Amino acid sequence: MARGLLVRSVERMDRTPPSATAGPAKAHTRVLVVGGGVAALETLLALKERTGGALRPTLLAPHARFRYRPLAAYAGLVPDMTQTVDLARMAAEQGGGLVCDRLAAVDADAHEVRTAHGARIGYDALVVATGAVPQEGLSGALTLGDPHDEPALARLVARVRAGEVGRLAVVVPPGVLWSLPAYELALLLRHAAPAGTTRLAVVTAEEAPMVAAGADFGAAVQGLLDRNDIELQTSTWPDAVADGHLWMPLQGASPVDAAVALARPGGPSLPGLPCDEHGFLPVGPDGRVAEQTRVWAAGDVAAHPLKQGGLAVQQADVVADDVARHLGLEPLTSEGPAPAVLRAALLDGAGTLYLRSRPVVGGFDTEVSREPLWWPPSKIAGGRLPSYLAERETV
Numbered sequence: 355m356a357r358g359l360l361v362r363s364v365e366r367m368d369r370t371p372p373s374a375t376a377g378p379a380k381a382h383t384r385v386l387v388v389g390g391g392v393a394a395l396e397t398l399l400a401l402k403e404r405t406g407g408a409l410r411p412t413l414l415a416p417h418a419r420f421r422y423r424p425l426a427a428y429a430g431l432v433p434d435m436t437q438t439v440d441l442a443r444m445a446a447e448q449g450g451g452l453v454c455d456r457l458a459a460v461d462a463d464a465h466e467v468r469t470a471h472g473a474r475i476g477y478d479a480l481v482v483a484t485g486a487v488p489q490e491g492l493s494g495a496l497t498l499g500d501p502h503d504e505p506a507l508a509r510l511v512a513r514v515r516a517g518e519v520g521r522l523a524v525v526v527p528p529g530v531l532w533s534l535p536a537y538e539l540a541l542l543l544r545h546a547a548p549a550g551t552t553r554l555a556v557v558t559a560e561e562a563p564m565v566a567a568g569a570d571f572g573a574a575v576q577g578l579l580d581r582n583d584i585e586l587q588t589s590t591w592p593d594a595v596a597d598g599h600l601w602m603p604l605q606g607a608s609p610v611d612a613a614v615a616l617a618r619p620g621g622p623s624l625p626g627l628p629c630d631e632h633g634f635l636p637v638g639p640d641g642r643v644a645e646q647t648r649v650w651a652a653g654d655v656a657a658h659p660l661k662q663g664g665l666a667v668q669q670a671d672v673v674a675d676d677v678a679r680h681l682g683l684e685p686l687t688s689e690g691p692a693p694a695v696l697r698a699a700l701l702d703g704a705g706t707l708y709l710r711s712r713p714v715v716g717g718f719d720t721e722v723s724r725e726p727l728w729w730p731p732s733k734i735a736g737g738r739l740p741s742y743l744a745e746r747e748t749v
């Protein structure tokens with residue numbers, strides 16, 4: 355049951371056995387990876403490792419540089435530490451190349467994609483890793499995770515630091531299972547506010563904090579809230595913030611000076627590919643998109659219920675494995691993908707709390723520590739990308 359929260363399985367239809375579609379891959383086998391985020395980059399790194407550099411993958415991304423900015427959303431509450439990677443160089447290191455453009459549509463019958471600039475790119479294997487689209491979390495509130503709201507959030511943080519905000523609510527809307535950034539923001543704001551100036555509350559639709567990661571994980575988060583005098587309201591979802599109040603259907607209005615809501619992830623509904631009711635790509639346990647023989651999806655664009663960078667990286671590894679098998683580069687084994695592990699480095703203003711949850715029968719096995727539980731101890735953890743970034747130290 356726990357595993358079902360991490361990776362959703364769907365029946366794969368029309369799946370042709372790999373041996374029937376693919377012989378040993380040659381250098382001209384066309385592997386197209388779409389996206390310029392953590393899932394796409396991890397796919398490139400994993401493909402090279404799995405195939406010994408036998409492929410020449412093309413990366414299709416809308417920008418020339420990857421900006422690793424897991425702390426930028428917190429608008430100056432912690433040092434940004436943005437790292438950047440030249441995507442053309444990275445793709446070349448993996449034996450491939452970069453096309454700077456956007457995916458506009460997929461023609462699965464012709465095995466080609468159309469780009470926003472009108473180019474057509476053929477593929478033998480297509481990996482879609484275009485992420486989710488951040489949507490407003492609460493009408494009238496700032497949206498945490500929407501880059502457009504970062505300047506306004508920075509202004510709010512400045513007011514909190516100046517002791518000008520009396521009541522502030524951080525809201526987790528329904529349907530957001532990776533809610534940790536909301537708790538992290540509340541804890542960071544607590545440390546930014548002069549003593550006694552700001553009453554902080556997290557208002558969440560969850561039954562308990564981080565319920566998707568298990569009871570022990572949630573208890574650790576709850577303990578931090580208690581110690582930092584942050585009020586918690588669970589199973590509550592406001593309709594809007596307006597006229598200095600949070601408006602809640604059952605509880606009525608509650609006064610606030612400001613509210614920040616976590617973004618709700620939306621699916622991109624890519625033309626030419628199937629999607630679920632929210633626009634995400636339905637995938638099987640091996641990351642293959644439903645009804646498709648040559649298309650995979652990894653990261654937030656896939657219809658996995660939990661949207662998290664560390665999981666995106668693990669999904670990319672699973673996809674790279676299956677793509678390699680599909681292309682005849684590895685013997686087929688009966689082993690399925692390894693269960694996903696949730697890793698979180700939670701900044702609470704005083705330091706970092708490391709949490710790791712592994713799904714086990716009936717729940718999760720959770721470790722909580724002030725010492726790193728993985729290395730390098732990055733915010734987005736797992737796979738090869740954190741080590742790749744740490745080795746380069748690009749700024």
Ligand SMILES: Cc1cc2nc3c(=O)[nH]c(=O)nc-3n(C[C@H](O)[C@H](O)[C@H](O)COP(=O)(O)OP(=O)(O)OC[C@H]3O[C@@H](n4cnc5c(N)ncnc54)[C@H](O)[C@@H]3O)c2cc1C
Pocket residue numbers: 388389390391392393394414415416417424427455456457458483484485486498499500535617652653654655661662663664665666699733734735
């Ligand atoms: C405030 C906040 C804090 C977070 N903190 C953490 C954390 O501490 N740890 C953690 O593990 N996760 C964290 N997450 C979640 C994490 O950021 C995401 O799960 C992760 O970025 C998903 O990676 P992705 O590669 O699937 O998508 P993205 O990182 O969104 O990358 C998608 C890429 O695809 C590109 N793209 C989009 N459309 C197209 C197109 N049509 N054609 C080509 N390319 C396209 C985009 O430009 C982008 O480069 C946080 C999220 C938020 C909102």
